[in-house]
Amino acid sequence: MNPKVLILMGSDSDWAVMAEARAALADLGIEAEVHVSSAHRTPERTGKLAREAAGRGIQVIICGAGAAAHLAGVVAAETELPVLGVPLASSDLQGLDALLATAQMPAGVPVGTLAIGKAGARNAGLLAARIIARADGVVAERVREQRARMTREVEAKDAALQAKLASS
Ligand code: RP5
Numbered sequence: 435m436n437p438k439v440l441i442l443m444g445s446d447s448d449w450a451v452m453a454e455a456r457a458a459l460a461d462l463g464i465e466a467e468v469h470v471s472s473a474h475r476t477p478e479r480t481g482k483l484a485r486e487a488a489g490r491g492i493q494v495i496i497c498g499a500g501a502a503a504h505l506a507g508v509v510a511a512e513t514e515l516p517v518l519g520v521p522l523a524s525s526d527l528q529g530l531d532a533l534l535a536t537a538q539m540p541a542g543v544p545v546g547t548l549a550i551g552k553a554g555a556r557n558a559g560l561l562a563a564r565i566i567a568r569a570d571g572v573v574a575e576r577v578r579e580q581r582a583r584m585t586r587e588v589e590a591k592d593a594a595l596q597a598k599l600a601s602s
Contacts, residue, residue, distance in 0.1 A: 435465070436465060436491060437465045437466055437467040437491070437492065438464055438465065438466075438491065438492065438493045438494070438566055439459055439464060439465075439466040439467070439492065439493065439494050439495070439496060439559075439562050439566075440466070440467050440469070440483070440487050440492045440494075440495045440496070441455055441456060441466050441467070441468045441469075441495075441496045441497075441498070442468075442469055442470075442471050442480070442483060442495065442496070442497045442498070442505060442509065443468075443469075443470055443471075443497070443498040443499060443505075443522075444470070444471075444472045444473065444474075444475075444498070444499035444500065444501075444503065444505050444522075445470060445472065445499075445500075445524075446470050447524060448470075448498050448499065448500065448522050448524065451498065451520075451522055451551055451552050451555050452468070452496075452498040452520065452522075452555050453555075454552045454555035454556040454559065455496050455498070455520065455555040455556065455558045455559040455562075456468060456559065457556070457559070458555075458556045458557075458558075458559025458560050458563070459559045459562065459563060461580065462559075462560075462563045462573060462576045462577065462580060463572075463573070463576055464562070464563055464566065464573065466496075466559075467492070469483060471483055471505075472499075472505065473499070473503075473504040473505040473507075473508040473509075474502075474504065477508070480505065480508055480509065480512075481508070481512050483509075484508070484509040484511075484512035484513045485512050485513065487513055487515055488513060488514065488515050492515060493515065493516075493562075493565065493566050494515060494516050494517075494518065494562040494565050494566065495509055495513065495515050495516070495517045495518070496517075496518045496519075496520065496555075496558045496559070496562060497509050497517060497518070497519050497520065497536075497545075498519075498520040498521075498522055498555060498558075499519075499520075499521075499522060499532060499536070500521070500522035500523065500524030500525055500529065500531075500532045501524055501525040501527075501531055501532060502531060502532075502535055503519070503521055503522070503531070503532035503535040503536050504535060505519075506518070506519030506520075506536050506545040506547070507519075507535070507536070507539055507543065507545055510539070510543050510544060510545045511543050516546065516562075516565055517544070517545050517546065518545070518546045518547075518548060518558045518561055518562060519536035519537070519545045519546065519547045519548065519558075520536075520548050520549075520550075520551075520554040520555045520558050521533040521535070521536045521537075521547065521548075521549075521550045521551075521554065522550070522551065523550055523551055528550075529550035529551060530550075532550065533547070533550055546561065548561070560577075560580070563576070563577055564577055
């Protein structure tokens with residue numbers, strides 16, 4: 435057990451989306467630790483998790499939260515590790531509230547904000563892997579393979595489309 439990524443989410447109701455981040459990391463052989471911790475409901479616990487992360491070997495923290503989503507910002511205020519924020523569509527505003535709350539950080543406390551929802555969660559995992567890859571050749575090679583796989587998938591889809599169009 436040597437997780438390099440810490441995934442935090444404001445509620446267990448966020449897991450269906452945030453599981454994408456863990457899956458993206460697992461595909462690249464990167465272990466992640468996952469916890470529910472809320473900036474508003476459990477501020478002490480959230481601060482402790484953020485402050486202790488670097489000392490435990492965590493290299494990147496991913497935070498997913500919805501509504502007035504302050505989790506990523508609060509975590510970024512408590513650590514020098516890179517923090518990636520995933521806004522989640524869990525209120526009547528469909529994630530626009532969380533997007534603005536996560537992205538609009540004041541100068542000096544950076545949060546790298548991804549897209550709302552599953553695409554953002556997956557990309558947070560991939561981006562965390564790329565950060566880790568700068569100092570880890572094995573992960574860098576897996577990132578290269580992942581990109582090559584994606585290229586092959588798109589080419590196969592195009593070949594299938596061309597075949598369909600030719601026969602129509
Ligand atoms: C946010 O409030 C959480 O991140 C979640 O997206 C949202 C709703 O939480 P629950 O009421 O489902 O626990 O803090």
